Amino acid sequence: MEDLAQKLKVFRVSKGFSQTEMxxxxxxxxxxxxxxxxxxSTPTLGVLIELxxxxxxxFKSPFENAAEDAGLTLEEASDRLDLLANLPADTDLATAEKIISDFKSDQYTIFKYNKSIPLPIPTNKADTAALVLLPLYSQKAAAGTGExxxxxxxxxxxxxxxTDLLxxxxPRKCGMLRVKGDSMTDVGLYDGDYAIFDTTQLEGDGIYVITVNGLTRIKRLENRVIEKKIIISSENARRxxxxxxLSYEQAExxxxxxGKVIGWIHSHFY
Structure with a gap:
């Protein structure tokens, strides 16, 4: 605390600011x-970001120090940084550090909510009733002609x-996209649903989140090895x-x- 306080004062003076100006x-x-x-007192997460x-x-960021204390690599700690960026700016530093320090490479995190701040509780893959936070990407995935x-x-x-849905x-390798369109309704995937995909599953036949010629879509892929083709099809035979x-050469x-779609959450207005 004293070391940080001194460094804050030295930094302010080096900038030529009075306490009021800072x-x-x-x-x-x-x-x-x-x-x-x-x-x-200690600066909040929001103040540290502005500083x-x-x-x-x-010196090293509090998050790097927390990672070292927990025996994590910076790569492992970075799995929490996207979450930290979404915390309220007035989050106290101890809570922010806890989100990293409670995370271990052989565990993932379930969450409770307390005044809108996620508090992590380590768990393991056997806990199928645990909650995990999956990133929702801003791009919608078209179940149609493409976004x-x-x-x-x-x-x-x-x-x-x-976690049972995964x-x-x-969970650290999964993401979510909002579905747009009706081309996958025959398998129960509707406009407005949230598709969950696993970024480690990239091979084999199945339903995938893909980008074709720049358009993000959800489609069924079939690999025809003998013909050296990939078949991209919808699940709405009437429309x-x-x-x-695509030939293999075109697909490259x-x-x-x-990633492969491993499940979805309905949000469709029937």
């Missing part, structure tokens, strides 16, 4: 900043899902009876497989 820049009361320099934007990097060429977009939010897949075909440049 507080105004961070949009916090002057008394709050004074408390930081005196070691009476980093103006060059405050005197605009934005790939999967960015992480829009996180949705809690029971069919044994690693989309004719499948598409036009087709990207993001």
């Amino acid at each position: 507080a105004e820049k961070l949009k916090i009361p002057q008394t709050t900043w004074s408390g930081y320099e005196r070691g009476r 980093e934007k103006i060059g405050f990097k005197p 605009e060429p934005t790939q999967l977009g960015t992480v829009k939010s996180y949705i809690p899902v029971i 069919r044994g897949a690693d 989309y009876p004719k499948p598409e075909e 440049s036009l087709l990207r497989i993001h």
Whole structure:
């Protein structure tokens, strides 16, 4: 605490700011900043992020330190950073660090909610009733002719899902997309549903999240090895009876497989 307080003061002075000016820049009361320099309190996650934007990097980030304390690599710790970015800016540092330090490479995390802040509780794959947060990507996946060429977009939010729906897949390797269109209704996948996909499953026949020539879609893939073709088909025979075909050569440049669809959550208005 004292080391951080001293470094905050040195940083402020190096910038030529008074305590009042620094507080105004961070949009916090002057008394709050004074408390930081005196070691009476610790900056929140939001304040640390704003400080980093103006060059405050005197030592390893609290998250790197938390990762080391927990015996994690930075790659393992990074699995929590997307979640941290979505925490409220007034989240206290101890809570933010706990989200990383409670995470282990051989575990994943279930969540309870307390005043909108997710509190992690380690569990294991045997706990099929556990909740995990899966990233929901901003791009919609067309069950039709295809969405605009934005790939999967960015992480829009996180949705809690029971692990039983993942069919044994690693939740850290799964994601979700909102379905748009009606070309997969024969298998029960409707417009507005949330499709869950596993990014480690990229081979074999089945239903996949794919990008074809820049358009993100959910389709059934069939690999015809003898013909050296990949068949892309819908599951709505009345509206989309004719499948598409790509040669292996065409697929190399036009087709990207993001992951196999392993389940979905209905959100369709019947």
